[in-house]
Amino acid sequence: MxxxxxxxxxxxxxxxxxxxxxxxxxxxxxxxxxxxxxxxxxxxxxxxxxxxxxxxxxxxxxxxxxxxxxxxxxxxxxxxxxxxxxxxxxxxxxxxxxxxxxxxxxxxxxxxxxxxxxxxxxxxGGLLGAYCLSEPAAGSDAASLTTRATRDGDDWVVEGGKAWITHGGIADFYTVLARTGGPGPRGISAFLVPGDAPGLSAAEPERKMGMRGSPTAQVHFDGVRVPDARRLGDEGQGFSIALAALQSGRLGIAACAVGVAQAALDQSLAYLAERHQFGRPIGDFQGLRFMVADMATQIEAGRALYLTAARLRDAGQPFARQAAMAKLFCTDAAMRITTDAVQLLGGYGYTLDFPVERLMRDAKCLQIVEGTNQIQRVVIARDLLGPEAR
The missing domain is CATH 1.10.540.10 (Acyl-CoA dehydrogenase/oxidase, N-terminal domain)
Known part of the structure; x- marks a missing residue:
């Protein structure tokens, strides 16, 4: 290959x-x-x-x-x-x-x-973690989660299920958001649950179109006991803890998207130099040159956007809007760029013998995870218009 x-x-x-x-x-x-x-x-x-x-x-x-x-x-x-x-x-x-x-x-x-x-x-220590927020009926509306932790002496007993968990079933520890109070975001708390806790199990991994080497699975909590010493933050603080983590996590997704897009561009440039048609490298044809020029421009713009957000974070300044913008722009760009790479390679791009079809399938995932790109637009608009805007 x-x-x-x-x-x-x-x-x-x-x-x-x-x-x-x-x-x-x-x-x-x-x-x-x-x-x-x-x-x-x-x-x-x-x-x-x-x-x-x-x-x-x-x-x-x-x-x-x-x-x-x-x-x-x-x-x-x-x-x-x-x-x-x-x-x-x-x-x-x-x-x-x-x-x-x-x-x-x-x-x-x-x-x-x-x-x-x-x-x-x-x-x-060689451990690997997973993050448990989403549920089968609580994805974009994460505040409606129903997994519940009930106080029992010095422990909490967790009942419920999480969905779309990366590393589900193989993680050594899970950061779990569960309901400890009434409805809404103020009734949620955060816990650190060991991966081998009795009562914790995982379903078979989802059969995904891309990222097949990364297990994504539902995780079930059947009377899982968690000491109060493993509760993170105050009771009822879990939703704000989750949002703070996701702000930073969105930057990780943006960086992943730029990496996938860069790999697609690298493959495209090499193919343009190697493949000959009409007696010359196909990189000599203006239409294909324009494609890689656009690909490279989107990659540079995406990288600059996620780095700008990262520098705000490093300086201790608000960066939620910029993180959402970076996640939105970089993942949409990765989808466009990998699709263009498949097109640029022609029939070869559509085969498993070249890696660009895998990059295209992988890129699609990034528009969905850690807040769909539609949710990113909600976050951006809300920040621009203010919390009172409807």
């Missing part, structure tokens, strides 16, 4: 350390991930050993505090690492973003004792 290596990408990196880090990641992806990505995705193989390697290398803990085993890297740097991982194989890039999302509640809302006890293993 033809696989073309990535072309150098101009990066906006704040330090020499960050440049060295990204060079290390690129070398790792080309050695350990990219060579078998197509085969592993077709077979539906989850790369658990790859995630162990990333954990050992400190790449699953980059944006968190070194006091607890993190890498002390700004989001500006972390997201560019995610982009590189996604360009090699989206299952790995998205999995890294989801793991970071699953750690967020402990890192940002956990007590000092919880952070000291839990985070070192979560960040650098």
């Amino acid at each position: 033809p696989e073309y290596g990535p072309r150098p990408v101009e990066r906006s990196l704040p330090t020499a350390e960050a440049r060295d880090l990204l060079a290390l990641v690129r070398e790792l992806t080309q050695r350990e991930i990219a060579p078998t990505a197509a085969e592993d995705e077709e077979a539906g193989r989850f790369p658990r050993e790859t995630f162990r390697l990333l954990s050992e290398s400190g790449l699953l803990s980059l944006p968190y505090d070194s006091e607890y085993g993190g890498g002390d890297q700004p989001y500006e740097v972390y997201l560019q690492v995610v982009e590189e991982l996604a360009a090699a194989r989206l299952t790995v890039g998205l999995g890294t973003s989801v793991h970071t999302l699953a750690c967020h509640a402990v890192a940002e809302f956990g007590s000092k004792e919880q952070r000291a006890e839990l985070l070192p293993a979560m960040l650098g």
